[in-house]
Amino acid sequence: MRSNLGGSVIMAANTYDAIVIGSGMSGGWAAKELTEKGMQTLVLEAGRSMVPEVDYVEHVPTWGVKFRGLRDRKAELVNRPIQSQIGDEWNAKFFVDDLENPYTTDPDKPYLFLRGRHVGGRSVMWGRQTYRWSDLDFEANLKEGLGVDWPIRYKDIEPWYNYVEDFIGVSGQTEGLPQLPDSKFLPPMEMNCAELAVKEAIAGKFPDGRMMTIGRVAILTESHRGRAACHYCGPCQRGCITRSYFSSINSTLPAAQATGKMTLRPYSVVHSLIFDAKTRKITGVRIIDAQTHETTEFHARIVFLCASTLESARILLNSATREFPNGLANSSGELGHNLMDHIFKGGASGTIPGHEDHMQMGNRPNGIYVPRFRNIKEKHPAFLRGYGFQGGGRREGWERGSDTPGFGADFKHSLQSPGPWKFTFTGFGECLPNHDNHLELDKTKVDAWGVPALKINHKWRDNELAIYKDMSVTAAEMLEAAGAKDVTISTAQSLPGEGIHEMGSARMGRDPKTSVLNAHNQAHDIKNLFVTDGSCMVSSACVNPSLTYMALTARACDYAVGQMKRGEL
Amino acid sequence: MERREVLKLLASAAVLPALTPDAFSLLRGMHAAAAETPGLKALNPHQDATVTTIAELIIPQTTTPGAKAAKVNEFIDLILADWYDDATTARFLAGLADVDQRSQKLFGKDFVDSTPAQQNQLLKVLDDEATVARKQQAADEAASRKHALAPLNFFGMMKKLTVLGYYTSQVGFEVELHKSIIPSSHAGCVAISGVA
Numbered sequence: 001m002r003s004n005l006g007g008s009v010i011m012a013a014n015t016y017d018a019i020v021i022g023s024g025m026s027g028g029w030a031a032k033e034l035t036e037k038g039m040q041t042l043v044l045e046a047g048r049s050m051v052p053e054v055d056y057v058e059h060v061p062t063w064g065v066k067f068r069g070l071r072d073r074k075a076e077l078v079n080r081p082i083q084s085q086i087g088d089e090w091n092a093k094f095f096v097d098d099l100e101n102p103y104t105t106d107p108d109k110p111y112l113f114l115r116g117r118h119v120g121g122r123s124v125m126w127g128r129q130t131y132r133w134s135d136l137d138f139e140a141n142l143k144e145g146l147g148v149d150w151p152i153r154y155k156d157i158e159p160w161y162n163y164v165e166d167f168i169g170v171s172g173q174t175e176g177l178p179q180l181p182d183s184k185f186l187p188p189m190e191m192n193c194a195e196l197a198v199k200e201a202i203a204g205k206f207p208d209g210r211m212m213t214i215g216r217v218a219i220l221t222e223s224h225r226g227r228a229a230c231h232y233c234g235p236c237q238r239g240c241i242t243r244s245y246f247s248s249i250n251s252t253l254p255a256a257q258a259t260g261k262m263t264l265r266p267y268s269v270v271h272s273l274i275f276d277a278k279t280r281k282i283t284g285v286r287i288i289d290a291q292t293h294e295t296t297e298f299h300a301r302i303v304f305l306c307a308s309t310l311e312s313a314r315i316l317l318n319s320a321t322r323e324f325p326n327g328l329a330n331s332s333g334e335l336g337h338n339l340m341d342h343i344f345k346g347g348a349s350g351t352i353p354g355h356e357d358h359m360q361m362g363n364r365p366n367g368i369y370v371p372r373f374r375n376i377k378e379k380h381p382a383f384l385r386g387y388g389f390q391g392g393g394r395r396e397g398w399e400r401g402s403d404t405p406g407f408g409a410d411f412k413h414s415l416q417s418p419g420p421w422k423f424t425f426t427g428f429g430e431c432l433p434n435h436d437n438h439l440e441l442d443k444t445k446v447d448a449w450g451v452p453a454l455k456i457n458h459k460w461r462d463n464e465l466a467i468y469k470d471m472s473v474t475a476a477e478m479l480e481a482a483g484a485k486d487v488t489i490s491t492a493q494s495l496p497g498e499g500i501h502e503m504g505s506a507r508m509g510r511d512p513k514t515s516v517l518n519a520h521n522q523a524h525d526i527k528n529l530f531v532t533d534g535s536c537m538v539s540s541a542c543v544n545p546s547l548t549y550m551a552l553t554a555r556a557c558d559y560a561v562g563q564m565k566r567g568e569l
Numbered sequence: 570m571e572r573r574e575v576l577k578l579l580a581s582a583a584v585l586p587a588l589t590p591d592a593f594s595l596l597r598g599m600h601a602a603a604a605e606t607p608g609l610k611a612l613n614p615h616q617d618a619t620v621t622t623i624a625e626l627i628i629p630q631t632t633t634p635g636a637k638a639a640k641v642n643e644f645i646d647l648i649l650a651d652w653y654d655d656a657t658t659a660r661f662l663a664g665l666a667d668v669d670q671r672s673q674k675l676f677g678k679d680f681v682d683s684t685p686a687q688q689n690q691l692l693k694v695l696d697d698e699a700t701v702a703r704k705q706q707a708a709d710e711a712a713s714r715k716h717a718l719a720p721l722n723f724f725g726m727m728k729k730l731t732v733l734g735y736y737t738s739q740v741g742f743e744v745e746l747h748k749s750i751i752p753s754s755h756a757g758c759v760a761i762s763g764v765a
Contacts, residue, residue, distance in 0.1 A: 059750050059751065061739065061742065061750055062737035062738075062742065063737060063738050063739050063742070066647070067647070067648075067651075067652055068644065068733060068734070068737040069737060070648075070652060070733075073652050074651065074652065189757075190755075190756060190757025190758070191757050191758070192757045192758050193757070193758035195757075196757070196758060231751055231752075232752050232755035233750055233751050233752070355758075357760055357761050357762065358758050358759060358760055358761060359758075359759060359761055360756070360757055360758065360759075361752060361754050361755050361756040361759055362752035362754060362755025362756070363752065363755075364755065364757075397736075398732060398736040398741075398746065399732075399733075399736075401728075401732040401736075402720075402725075402728060402729040402732050402733070403703060405696060405697070405700045406696065407626060407627040407628075407692060407696055407728070408626065408627070408629060408689070409629055409631050411627070411628070412628045412629065412631060412635070412745075413631070415732075415736075416745065416746065491711070491714070
């Protein structure tokens with residue numbers, strides 16, 4: 001039902017070529033790709049709009065927030081007891097109200113579901129660490145007989161990594177490591193004095209090939225595609241008015257907007273997808289307006305579900321029909337299962353002696369990276385797969401004053417200069433797919449819009465715990481090799497979900513009997529449904545996953561539009 | 570604060586090592602007295618004067634402004650009124666009263682009325698005690714993996730709030746530390762002599 005009027009396409013009310021659910025990391029890419037390929041696209045975002053000039057707060061000083069960075073502790077105890085564990089006093093507003101957005105767990109399976117609901121999603125607050133996966137990751141399940149085999153290999157995704165990196169801008173150092181393929185890099189950020197010292201001390205010292213490189217990060221070190229280079233103010237998680245780091249607000253959504261083919265609808269809480277049993281296709285999306293609580297339906301030829309690993313599964317579970325009583329597109333029974341997150345916080349820290357006449361200038365919004373070295377050259381006796389380290393060096397600042405004896409003019413003077421160099425390694429470890437780690441709808445609880453809440457069932461298993469245990473050992477070894485003093489082992493351990501790298505709830509696979517999506521992120525059961533956020537992941541690797549979501553999204557959009565043009569969708 | 574809550578606080582002696590018998594009147598008077606100090610919510614004028622004096626002794630005016638100029642007392646008042654839980658605030662106020670008691674015992678005067686030399690003498694004792702208490706608390710917290718909201722020792726709290734309040738103020742950040750929100754340059758590793 002279209003008519004051409006004065007050059008612009010007018011479509012039947014509430015009808016589009018494509019609907020994208022979610023406007024974050026993956027949804028932003030789907031919006032950009034689909035609109036640039038000519039699709040009239042509706043982007044549904046559950047949360048509010050974001051206006052960078054108003055909402056970004058990266059240049060607000062400490063004296064510009066009420067509690068000087070300590071957060072509004074008492075208020076958050078009431079409405080953000082969970083989300084107060086992430087972010088800071090400045091960007092707390094980018095995380096959801098826990099009372100409006102409940103979820104449940106069994107008492108013995110605590111889970112942290114940390115998220116925002118606004119245009120841009122978590123791409124606004126993400127850590128920006130950007131790493132390619134390798135065939136070590138894509139082949140692991142097959143080789144070890146775990147979960148299901150990835151239906152793709154590195155060669156399938158490599159051109160899409162190139163494509164995405166060229167658009168978002170990734171700074172890093174070329175290293176030529178097979179387990180961590182190089183991206184198309186902008187110039188790397190500089191290591192500081194302690195990091196240079198540790199890097200040199202580690203190099204060639206360990207038979208397992210441990211080495212250190214600067215973090216690979218979606219932050220511009222030179223101007224790129226109309227966006228300015230980073231000015232090193234530091235707190236990217238509060239926004240970036242110069243658009244120097246990648247977020248969908250800074251990059252993909254403006255590109256989609258520029259096509260004139262995107263309709264972005266905030267405050268659109270998706271209730272469910274509408275399935276037509278005759279055509280076995282999705283005909284539309286049922287939403288609840290977050291402000292008016294009115295229900296509306298939108299229609300399209302294809303739907304891209306990019307609401308996040310947990311929310312996309314929730315929408316599909318809540319879209320059950322007679323044909324799919326256990327959740328839409330769930331003939332395999334795997335929907336909601338195989339939930340993964342990186343186990344982290346293992347590691348060590350210490351003091352690096354010397355370099356006291358040197359310092360770092362500016363606030364580099366990035367750290368170092370030690371690529372995975374376990375189970376590469378030889379098999380580790382205690383666990384499969386491995387982990388990488390993030391972290392870095394820094395000189396202690398005025399904060400040390402609280403723990404330093406003394407007071408008065410000398411005390412004050414001593415705090416004017418930076419303190420000793422500290423160095424920290426924090427491990428991020430792979431999580432194996434396990435059917436028992438799963439999501440379900442809680443039959444007794446709904447959110448503020450009446451949508452059933454998730455019950456999350458996820459716990460660390462033996463392999464993750466063995467990986468965690470090893471992190472402190474190898475981190476301490478590296479610090480000792482660098483001559484560090486006062487080496488302290490981390491005793492903190494992340495809860496499932498705390499890594500904010502949720503993956504796997506609608507996995508890809510070769511066999512419709514054991515997976516939800518095919519090699520193009522297309523639902524095996526429903527041809528016009530694509531899921532391209534972290535849900536699709538078949539294994540978790542140990543590196544940050546966002547780049548892979550973006551590449552898979554762009555790849556799936558290319559496939560979907562190709563299929564539409566050939567009349568197959 | 571309700572009488573019932575005060576009794577509960579007094580009963581939990583483990584977390585309130587410094588709570589004195591004056592706590593009742595202190596706590597009961599807290600909100601009423603606050604009205605006497607314009608702009609402050611937790612501290613009465615005498616408490617405010619004591620906090621301001623101690624803060625300035627920790628970070629005095631030198632060639633740059635000190636804690637008083639940075640209005641650290643107002644920050645501490647905010648934390649006591651709106652951030653600490655009631656037990657922690659009560660512990661802070663009891664500790665503050667204890668400073669006067671010690672000052673009276675040593676010098677026959679309240680802290681604010683003592684000479685600078687006397688004030689420094691008492692502060693040295695408090696600081697030494699806080700150092701011991703900090704190490705003990707760190708060991709206990711590492712063992713139990715439970716972290717208190719604030720140092721358990723009064724002077725530990727006072728010093729932490731003073732340092733935080735000062736260096737997060739505009740004076741501390743810009744005048745004392747010569748920092749700017751948008752750095753003038755960035756580099757990984759430069760000699761400090763080369764830094765302007």
